[in-house]
Amino acid sequence: MLKEERQKYILDQVHLHHRVLLNDLSDSLNVSIDTVRRDVKELDKEKKLKKVHGGATSFGFMTFTKDDGNIYLKSKKISIAEKTVSLLSDGQVILMSGGTTNMEVAKLIPKKLVLTVFTPSLHVAMALLEHENVEVIFLGGKLLHDAKFAVGGTVVNALSQLRVDLCILGTGYLDAEFGLTEFDWEVIQVKQAMIRAAKKTVILTVSDKLHSVQKYKTCDMTAVHTLVTELDPSDPLLDSFRPFELMLV
Amino acid sequence: MLKEERQKYILDQVHLHHRVLLNDLSDSLNVSIDTVRRDVKELDKEKKLKKVHGGATSFGFMTFTKDDGNIYLKSKKISIAEKTVSLLSDGQVILMSGGTTNMEVAKLIPKKLVLTVFTPSLHVAMALLEHENVEVIFLGGKLLHDAKFAVGGTVVNALSQLRVDLCILGTGYLDAEFGLTEFDWEVIQVKQAMIRAAKKTVILTVSDKLHSVQKYKTCDMTAVHTLVTELDPSDPLLDSFRPFELMLV
DNA sequence: AAAAACTTTGCAAGTTTTTGCTGTTTTCGT
DNA sequence: ACGAAAACAGCAAAAACTTGCAAAGTTTTT
Structure with a gap:
């Protein structure tokens, strides 16, 4: 080895x-x-x-639910969240996964935007409930202790009965060849079901996680319609993703 | 460790x-x-x-007033929560509703107690996830913005497929004649389903809410097996509940 | 292709940290 | 002021860490 x-x-x-x-x-x-x-x-x-x-x-293990200790990472995430929010429009029905980047999105949604959001993430649900005009539906199931994320058959099942406009996937490792990967088997089951349930899929990734691969595969790059990073869409770091039919934001 | x-x-x-x-x-x-x-x-x-x-x-203990502002009410609730926790035993499968009293219960569960808990409350779920040995299953559905509580057909439906050992109902107004009442129609639908899904039902009530009645009825006193208050079980304030076949704690 | 230089890995001896236990001293409520 | 509970100090065993070293494997040089 x-x-x-x-x-x-x-x-x-x-x-x-x-x-x-x-x-x-x-x-x-x-x-x-x-x-x-x-x-x-x-x-x-x-x-x-x-x-x-x-x-x-891991870093942030001791920090008591205080976002990230990393200022740079956090500002990147906010930049991504701002771009993502601009993709939303009134009346949409969307799916949101978990992760800190998605948390920022949830916080940044404009107060007057009318949305219906399905999510299996406790934190995201909590943040969304701050918005009066957002109807929040939690996808219930067994909760993961660390990620505060619902997984399992119940979630996948509920998702199979949905057909929503947009799916916003937060955390994840992205590579042009290997697609979207994760290190938790149960989580990718849910994410796959989320992608199936949505007409379009948006991936949020800080550039640090580009071109890195984890153990389990969620989907190919072909399943992704929009890729949001904190980089300028013309950045050479994104070159390997250009062959795919996707929007870089 | x-x-x-x-x-x-x-x-x-x-x-x-x-x-x-x-x-x-x-x-x-x-x-x-x-x-x-x-x-x-x-x-x-x-x-x-x-x-x-x-x-x-913790620092700033004295200035902390998030919960109620009312220190007496809070200590009553903690006392109720302590009694409630003593009713639990290893391996049980239980249902917990929402409310601040139930929150205290969730926090006070001993670290080594092994439980499976179903709940439609975001806050309770969050608190329970702090306990490694507690498996938390969230009953998903439309979330109420103020109560952070899931309601609706999905929740009731999921509950209809359960048969658990114990149901712990937090908030609620209690009266010997009118039983358990609430002021939210959607919430009582869920609570009724919770009671149906459990072999035994425990009600937690601070004495302030005894002998008071709200708009909608959840259940009769006969549906309740245990009543936990911060009072001594022999307190005369509880006399009106003695005719019922229930345990006073 | 052999030699030299370097890296990686496992081992052993010695050191430090952690942890529970033993008394002893201090603190607190009545 | 008294007894009980809590804090403290010192000790000892166990676990974890450090360092130096040598064997095995790689890479570079000649």
């Missing part, structure tokens, strides 16, 4: 569970505890995670 | 309840009181909380 693979696995685990034990890692990776220790030390130095006694945690 | 996890839990508890007892922490975290003491001491040094004799409080 390559060092790269190991470190990627470690990062995945940290992102997924917000913490890992060195012992567990050394166990599941079949390498000595020292190797894992060195890997984690490196990742810590690169600020990809936080090393702690006995293991590692 | 990592030290960071413990400290996050402690901070969460402090932020949630504005005070914690070291004994409770050591109990629910399954570590010695000394370890908790050292953790709290550290967090105090980092100005993340304020250590006091026997426990810790």
